[in-house]
Amino acid sequence: MAGSSQAETSEDALPGEFETIRRYFAPLAAGMPGALDLTDDACTYLPPAGEELVLTADALVADVHFLRNDPADLVARKMLRxxxxxxxxxxxxxVGYLMTIAVDNTITSSWLANFARGLAEDQRRFDVHLMGGDTIRTPGPLSLSLTAIGTVPAGRALRRRGAQPGDLIFVTGTIGDGYLGLRVLRADWPDLSFGHRQFLTDRYQLPEPRLALGREIMAAGIATAAMDVSDGLVADLGHIAETSGCGAVIHAERTPLSGAAADLLSHEPDLLVKLITGGDDYELLLTIRRENAARLREIAGKAGIPVTELGEMTDSGSVRILDRDGAPLDISQRGYQHF
Amino acid sequence: MAGSSQAETSEDALPGEFETIRRYFAPLAAGMPGALDLTDDACTYLPPAGEELVLTADALVADVHFLRNDPADLVARKMLRxxxxxxxxxxxxxVGYLMTIAVDNTITSSWLANFARGLAEDQRRFDVHLMGGDTIRTPGPLSLSLTAIGTVPAGRALRRRGAQPGDLIFVTGTIGDGYLGLRVLRADWPDLSFGHRQFLTDRYQLPEPRLALGREIMAAGIATAAMDVSDGLVADLGHIAETSGCGAVIHAERTPLSGAAADLLSHEPDLLVKLITGGDDYELLLTIRRENAARLREIAGKAGIPVTELGEMTDSGSVRILDRDGAPLDISQRGYQHF
Incomplete structure (x- = not known):
């Protein structure tokens, strides 16, 4: 165990494990009856009849996936989102999530209170609840692991595989804002307007999971494949193409951009490649049979979320990105890899 | 990211994230159709009709919860167990589990292969499958987080709460072997026989989850409360008492001991307190209404697992441990707390 620090000896020191759970985490489980206020070793949960579980897990480490000085509530909310x-x-x-947190000796009670406040805010917003977890100490950097649980009508979950040659490729919202937001946080483009800076850092720190739209698209049964854009548009399209056993061609200039991204791109045309490979977008990437494109536009229109057709799936084995002249764009960096 | 090490530049270096998943983890998901060979972002799972989910999560950090030089397969198997x-x-x-693993730059391909081999072995033994996860790099020590998922007939899960004054307290198997096994691994009692040493270290490194017996007891509906002994018999009895809103009294000399533990205790009588507070037992601690005690003994007898009556729940607010003269035993250290 690492030595003591200021935090451990100050009034802001963390209490013991059980008190930490009782004070900061048990209130987050209040809406999940099977969690028994985290006084048990496990949570029970009965999915609605006809629904199956969808389970996913992610891990984050301070200084790799977020910065030690990032506001704790934003770290928590982004992890959940x-x-x-x-x-x-x-x-x-x-439905809910289980979370393990390994705290180092720089973590204070006020940090953890802020972290829990962020979770509470997004729990209300997305109607999810803490179902369980574990709190331990680590001599290394703060580490977080989260398993999220949802439900979907049995057999109806959207998957990466299933795209067919000829399917149209759509993406929701705008692409590249997360990448730009991270660069703004790193003090790039100091002359950018306050409004644009705020918009881009918000997009990086608080991505908006497209939950309602994803449900509508699932219910309509019109997507042959779907995933969220986290590694970058080009890399994630590659994942769909690979697991579906086909290729894809998209037109880079169709990439939907926010006003802030368009503004920056107008001064730095080379940014386009970064925007489509940068990642952290958390928009939905969809393949749709041609005859269902109008239905997708209708559903997205009702949800108030733009969808943009980028190109189509092909029977080649590769993903091609075309520039405005129809020539292949050189993509040297296909997606950010933390690993 | 920490600097490069021998592992990263040798032939034993880990491959990239996707190849690491494909090579070591995807085979562990082969028996779980909804995991799609880990080529998707999430796993689907439909519980059997009438069953609800039971979810639990734990985190482990190298140098805190296990030693960096512990065999990787044993680290994996203990984490799962x-x-x-x-x-x-x-x-x-x-049913299965999701696992996140944060590897540091000392982790080699052969370490990970050994780790995965351990998981594969216990997956076969306990009929569980990997459902998903995440593999990341950390500048800190190797960190693991596991969410395990099971099912139980809806509403029938055993819980910590529910014990009533007058209920008898039982424990399965033997107590204290995990504590003694850890000390043997730390080179205590060098004169202990090889057989005893092997038995104790096995009990520490490869605890046997009492799955079949737990199911039988649940099905019989005879336990008013249950938990597994991980923090130590005394501390965990305290958890049952606290969440059930009552007290307990047990007789320390009734603690069921293995031959190895009895041998050591005969030379060091003061060890008894360590055995009942040491933890890492992974036996079942149960409260049973008096009229159901015979039924419990019958079920345990059929399963070939001893059960021992330690005492009873009381209407006081405290847990009392009595010595063989009926005097209160001084328990200064109530359970090992990693935190």
């Missing part, structure tokens, strides 16, 4: 985005891409309705 | 023990205490049948 990134997992909810995976559920959204399956068409699942989120 | 400890979680299965939580399911056993609920009377649940295990």
């Amino acid at each position: 990134v997992n909810l985005s995976d559920l959204a891409a399956k068409g699942a309705k989120p | 400890v979680n299965l023990s939580d399911l056993a205490a609920k009377g649940a049948k295990p």
Whole structure:
């Protein structure tokens, strides 16, 4: 165990494990009866009749996936939202999550209170509840692991595989804002307007999982494949193509951009490649049979979320990105890999 | 990211994230159709009709919960078994697990292969499958997080709460072997026989989750409360008493001991307190209405697992441990707390 620090000796030191759970985490489980206020070793949960479970897990480490000085509530909310985005891409309705947290000796009571406040805020927003977990100490950096659980009508979950040559490729919302938001946080483009800076950092720190739209698309049965864009548009399209056993061609200039991204791109045309490979978008990437494209546009229109057709799936084995002249774009960096 | 190490530059270096998953983890998901060979972001699972889910999560960090030089297969198997023990205490049948692993730069391909081999072995033994997870790199020590999932007939899960004054307190198997096994691994009692040493270290490294017996007890409906002994017999009895809103009294000399533990105790009588507070037993601690005691003995007898009556629940607010003269035993250290 690492030595003591200021936090451990101050009034802001964490209490013991059981008191930490009681004070910060048990209130987050209040809406999940089977969690028994985290006084038991396990949570019970009965899915609605006819629904199957959808389960996904992610891990995050301080200094790798987020910065030690990032606000704790935003770290918590992004961690939850990134997992909810995976559920959204399956068409699942989120239910709850289990979380393990390994705290180092710099973590204070006020940090943890802020972290729990962030979770509470997004639990209300997305109607999910803490179902269980574990709190331990680590001599290394703060580490988080989250398993998110949702439900979907049995057999109806959207998957990566299933795209067919000729299917149209759509993406929701705008692409590249997460990448730009991270760069703004790293002090790039200091002359960018306050409004644009705020918009981009919000998109990076608080992605919006497309849960309602994902459910509608699942219910309509019109997507042959779906995933959320986390590794970057190009890399994730590659995942769909690979698992579906086909290829894809998209037109880079069709990439839907926010006003802030378009503004930056107008000054730095080379940014386009970064926007489509940068990742952290958490938009839905969908393949849709041509005859269902109008239905998708109708559903998205009702949800108030733009969808953009980028190209189509092909029977080649590769993903091609075309520039505005129809020439292949050189994509040297296909998606950010934390690993 | 931490600097490179010998492992990262040798032939034994880990491959990239996707290849690591394909090579070591995808085979562990082969028996879980909804995991799609880990080529998707999430796993689907439909519980049997009438069954509800039981979910539990644990985290482990190298140098805190296990030693960096512990055999990787044993680290993996203990991690899985400890979680299965939580399911056993609920009377649940295990289904599978999601696992996140944060590897540091000392982790080699052969370490991970050995780790996966251990998981594969216990997956066969306990009929569970990998359902998903995440593999990341950390600048800190190797960190593991596991969410285990089981099912139980809806509403029938055994819980910590529910014990009533007058209920008899039983424990399965023998107590203290895990504590002694850890000390043997730390080179205590070098004169102990090889057979005893082997038995004790096995009990520490490869606890046996009481899954079948837990299911039988759940099905018989005879336990008013149950949990597995991980923090130590005294501390865990305290958890049952606290969540059930009552007290307990047990007789320390009734503690069931293995031959190895009895041998050591005969030379060091003061060890008894360590055995009942040491933890890492993974036996079932049960409260049973007096009229159902014979039924419990019958079920345990059929399962070939001894059960021992330790005392009874009381209407006081405290847990009392009595010595062979009926005097209160001084328990200064009530259970090992990693936190």
